[in-house]
Amino acid sequence: MRKWNSTGGKIFDCLNYVILILFAVCTVLPFIYIIAGSFATDAELRSRAFFIIPKTISMDAYEYIFSNGSLVRSLGVSVYVTIIGTLVNMFFTMTMAYPLSRRDLRGRNKILGLVIFSMLFGGGMIPTYMVVKGLGLLDTYWALMIPGAISAFNLIIVKNFFQELPKELEDAARIDGCNELGVLWRIYLPLSKPILATFSLFYAVGHWNDFTAALLYINSPEKWPLQVILRQVVALSQNVVAAGDRLDPNFVEPPAQTVKMATIAVGTVPILLVYPFLQKYFTKGVLLGSVKS
Amino acid sequence: MKDASSSLEAMSEPALIVKPNKRSALFQSLKRDKWLYLLVAPGLLYFLLFKYLPMWGVLIAFQDYQPFLGFWHSEWVGLDNFKFFFQSPDFLRLFKNTLILSFLNLVLVFPLPIIVALMLNELKNALVKRGIQTLIYVPHFISMVVVTSMTYVFFTTSGGYINEIVKNVTGHTIPFLTDPQWFRPLIIIQTVWQTTGWSTIIILAALTGVNAELYEAAMMDGAGRWRQLWHITLPAIRSTIVILLILKLGHFLDNGFEHIYLMSNSLNRSVADVFDTYVYYIGLTSGQFSFATAVGLFKSIISIILVLGANKLAKKFGEEGLY
Numbered sequence: 001m002r003k004w005n006s007t008g009g010k011i012f013d014c015l016n017y018v019i020l021i022l023f024a025v026c027t028v029l030p031f032i033y034i035i036a037g038s039f040a041t042d043a044e045l046r047s048r049a050f051f052i053i054p055k056t057i058s059m060d061a062y063e064y065i066f067s068n069g070s071l072v073r074s075l076g077v078s079v080y081v082t083i084i085g086t087l088v089n090m091f092f093t094m095t096m097a098y099p100l101s102r103r104d105l106r107g108r109n110k111i112l113g114l115v116i117f118s119m120l121f122g123g124g125m126i127p128t129y130m131v132v133k134g135l136g137l138l139d140t141y142w143a144l145m146i147p148g149a150i151s152a153f154n155l156i157i158v159k160n161f162f163q164e165l166p167k168e169l170e171d172a173a174r175i176d177g178c179n180e181l182g183v184l185w186r187i188y189l190p191l192s193k194p195i196l197a198t199f200s201l202f203y204a205v206g207h208w209n210d211f212t213a214a215l216l217y218i219n220s221p222e223k224w225p226l227q228v229i230l231r232q233v234v235a236l237s238q239n240v241v242a243a244g245d246r247l248d249p250n251f252v253e254p255p256a257q258t259v260k261m262a263t264i265a266v267g268t269v270p271i272l273l274v275y276p277f278l279q280k281y282f283t284k285g286v287l288l289g290s291v292k293s
Numbered sequence: 294m295k296d297a298s299s300s301l302e303a304m305s306e307p308a309l310i311v312k313p314n315k316r317s318a319l320f321q322s323l324k325r326d327k328w329l330y331l332l333v334a335p336g337l338l339y340f341l342l343f344k345y346l347p348m349w350g351v352l353i354a355f356q357d358y359q360p361f362l363g364f365w366h367s368e369w370v371g372l373d374n375f376k377f378f379f380q381s382p383d384f385l386r387l388f389k390n391t392l393i394l395s396f397l398n399l400v401l402v403f404p405l406p407i408i409v410a411l412m413l414n415e416l417k418n419a420l421v422k423r424g425i426q427t428l429i430y431v432p433h434f435i436s437m438v439v440v441t442s443m444t445y446v447f448f449t450t451s452g453g454y455i456n457e458i459v460k461n462v463t464g465h466t467i468p469f470l471t472d473p474q475w476f477r478p479l480i481i482i483q484t485v486w487q488t489t490g491w492s493t494i495i496i497l498a499a500l501t502g503v504n505a506e507l508y509e510a511a512m513m514d515g516a517g518r519w520r521q522l523w524h525i526t527l528p529a530i531r532s533t534i535v536i537l538l539i540l541k542l543g544h545f546l547d548n549g550f551e552h553i554y555l556m557s558n559s560l561n562r563s564v565a566d567v568f569d570t571y572v573y574y575i576g577l578t579s580g581q582f583s584f585a586t587a588v589g590l591f592k593s594i595i596s597i598i599l600v601l602g603a604n605k606l607a608k609k610f611g612e613e614g615l616y
Contacts, residue, residue, distance in 0.1 A: 012518070019412065021421075024428040030447065031431075096337070106323075120600065123350050124351065124572065124589035126576040227438040234442035261446060263442075268435060268436075268439050271434050272431070
């Protein structure tokens with residue numbers, strides 16, 4: 001479209017490519033190094049500075065991880081919370097977005113006002129904790145799913161999307177004898193597949209990555225999700241938290257760098273696997289259009 | 294139309310003839326839209342329980358809340374918690390730490406996505422552009438725990454990749470993770486790494502809305518690349534930037550609890566303690582619920598003032614604003 005043939009323009013273009021490509025490489029290089037390191041031996045990790053393909057492929061770190069009871073259990077917890085939690089999110093978000101998309105619904109603006117105000121002001125950590133405690137959710141998996149059941153932001157995007165759907169289909173369905181539940185189930189949801197997929201993935205990623213909810217609401221170690229265990233394996237074994245050890249000159253680091261890397265990889269790879277699907281939707285502009293409005 | 298239906302209703306139900314007022318209209322719409330109200334109920338209940346009940350719970354900031362007495366029997370103490378907070382030596386330290394991080398965030402992190410988006414916009418090869426975008430969006434989806442864990446693995450003094458380089462160059466290692474001096478730079482580097490790519494999306498969306506004819510016209514007039522950037526591109530995305538800035542100011546005091554919590558340790562707490570983490574330590578670790586709630590409320594009120602103020606300012610300068 002626009003061409004710049006002057007020398008300065010060409011130099012700028014080259015520099016632009018180089019800088020952006022460097023930036024892109026820098027964002028993914030840490031992952032590549034971590035994944036490479038997780039398949040290497042500890043000895044190689046210590047002797048070679050940086051590598052992308054380890055000389056000797058070793059599965060020791062992964063064998064260690066998957067023989068570790070608490071890690072395997074936390075993986076199970078994370079999978080469970082991610083699946084059930086996402087279902088909870090989608091149920092609450094969809095059922096609330098549909099009536100709010102109906103302009104003629106009495107009280108709609110008041111409810112929308114409540115939702116929007118909650119984005120601006122909140123009770124904060126302690127009062128929310130007290131509500132979770134008061135409802136008897138503390139130390140249950142529900143505490144990881146219910147307090148964040150609806151993201152107000154997502155709700156409004158879904159509502160706007162529903163609002164844009166053609167009303168004729170809805171009227172036709174109603175003439176055929178569908179009630180509101182039927183309209184939502186038979187017309188709206190099938191028409192909203194892309195947005196259903198997008199938000200399911202976004203919610204699921206949120207559950208998989210969540211650390212704070214478990215920190216606040218879960219006390220029993222056997223109910224900890226992967227992110228909490230990951231934190232323990234990497235940070236606490238580093239003895240950064242137990243500062244006394246750091247000052248002890250005889251302190252030797254446990255030789256578990258590969259195990260740490262493997263644990264990080266286990267925490268990241270599921271996200272990287274769904275990423276192409278996520279990306280398909282946000283580059284398609286499903287989200288962009290909605291974000292703008 | 295509504296009147297017609299309500300009078301129809303009044304005829305069929307004698308009880309309502311007496312009071313054909315608002316109440317019967319409400320009853321009407323409840324009856325007509327009963328499925329819709331049934332559908333909205335779970336979500337509404339969620340907002341009332343988990344968003345509005347805590348807002349009411351904020352009142353314990355004005356109490357000396359005792360768990361065994363409960364909300365109804367705890368003593369009201371007025372503004373004592375706030376007074377105590379403002380007079381405690383922690384206040385200035387927290388305020389300073391929070392403000393410095395927020396300020397660094399605003400100055401160093403906020404402009405980067407704009408610059409990167411403008412650079413991406415200049416790329417002619419669509420394939421390369423897509424490839425770069427694909428890669429730089431990835432970190433947004435990575436958990437904070439993984440981000441900090443990777444930082445630990447890279448920066449640790451015992452065999453961390455970065456520290457190996459430092460050792461080769463200077464002969465000694467740097468305790469990046471525990472040295473208070475390095476806390477803020479690490480936080481900023483992590484934030485830049487995680488958020489820059491994703492934040493370009495909204496700027497790029499605004500850039501696609503720029504009318505191509507404007508560039509052609511400018512070219513006819515002999516405007517070079519920089520003049521086009523200055524006179525066409527930047528004005529076109531100005532309102533987007535202003536809205537992002539207002540949103541950013543609303544979260545000015547949010548340093549990200551999870552991020553700061555995961556990066557802080559007993560050796561760098563002097564610079565790492567911010568409002569968000571302080572509320573956690575005081576409230577949930579030491580059990581001073583009322584005091585912690587007061588600290589949180591103080592932060593929320595300042596945030597609201599900042600959003601409204603920024604919005605007003607934006608309107609004054611002729612921008613649209615949010616509200």
